[in-house]
Amino acid sequence: MSPHEDLAVFRGPRLSTLLTRSHKELAKRDGALSGGFTLKDLNVHEAQNIRSFLGTEPGRRPDQVKVQLEHLDTVVRRGYGLGLLELFDALGEPVRFRSQLRREAEDLRERILAPALASPLHDQAWFRAWIEHRNTQSAVSQRVTAGDTESFAHAVRVLEAVEAHGSLRGGSGISPLLLQNLAVGVTGDTKALNNRTALSRLVLPALAARRGTTRPDESDAEECRALWEENDVVQDDLASRVLVLNLPADGRVLGSWLTEAAEHGVPLQVTLHQLVRFPPVPTSPVIHVCENPAVLRRAAGELGTASAPLICTEGWPSAAFHRIASAAVAAGARLRYHGDFDWAGVHIAQRVIERYDAEPWRMSAADYLDRVRTESPELKGRKRATPWDPSLAVAMVERGRVVFEESVDSALLEDLVAR
Structure with a gap:
């Protein structure tokens, strides 16, 4: 029979297990025909078909057939006029060597x-x-x-x-x-x-x-x-905002708005667009930063103009927060930060403290232990480091409870009014 004349036997299911494994072994061995392999867990018909093709006798395990690549190559060459590698080329499945x-x-x-x-x-x-x-x-x-x-x-x-x-x-x-x-x-x-x-x-x-x-x-x-x-990088410079209280600043338009709002103790929500268009220069030497707007709201309601300058991140700090915080620090201000005693809260604290060399504000292990209660919400999520006070993370793990910022806002307000 001439090469390539009739390869139908190789295209059907009768020898598919044999061909698939042979193809894999040739790729692994870079086409070398030395050595062999054993086909296992064959059904009766598969094993009979493969042995019949190879011309080998059954072994001790009827569901297994041992195959020598060199013998398989000889069988293919004698019966079809081409070698094993050439056979796979003819079938449109050329062997790609591992190397x-x-x-x-x-x-x-x-x-x-x-x-x-x-x-x-x-x-x-x-x-x-x-x-x-x-x-x-x-x-x-x-x-x-x-x-x-x-x-x-x-x-x-x-x-x-x-x-x-x-x-x-x-x-x-x-x-x-x-x-x-x-x-x-x-x-x-x-x-x-x-x-x-x-x-x-x-x-x-x-x-x-x-x-x-x-x-x-x-x-x-x-x-x-x-x-x-x-x-x-922001999704929307109008949606990126920061909430401030009593933060006077130099600069036209926005600087004037901030100063006038501070004169009346009125909170002001500032957008990133405004901060870019009219960059202010905060003039306060010390600026407190909180995480939750409820703290700022209470400071505005109870302290008014008596409150020290306060910025609220409202959760993860926004680009607007970073603009105004950067401007304040560049102008010589020192930031003091407080947030929630949960893993997200201390992670935010770490980022703000590291970026702006901010001072932790009532964020020690002692502050946490003074406020944590057995009925406090369960502490969940990924543990975070507290490098400004490593014992804080230890205490949080031991107690396993959250202390939200709102539960300590009375102490925070005492600091704000004391300036």
């Missing part, structure tokens, strides 16, 4: 990493740390498997845009980057950087490295949003 696949994977990995290695950001330690992190390397490996040469390059371009924007901004009134504009500019898709997309999963750990903070919890949309905003 070849390894070289191709290495070449593809180099192509995927090339934009990062060629980026001007590669001179920066945070960028190299991100590339070398095991999670990033794992993500690159996944893209090698998928043959994806675009995603990592997109991530690098996003980081380059963020860094370029940061170098332009400095202390000026440059507008923040809008997330959707950044996404469409890099990928053509306005939603490519939305929370928990493949691209955002690549970029957010790099942004954390850029800010010198811990990698974000991808399931926490607020934490991810805050990390974007710490890097001056």
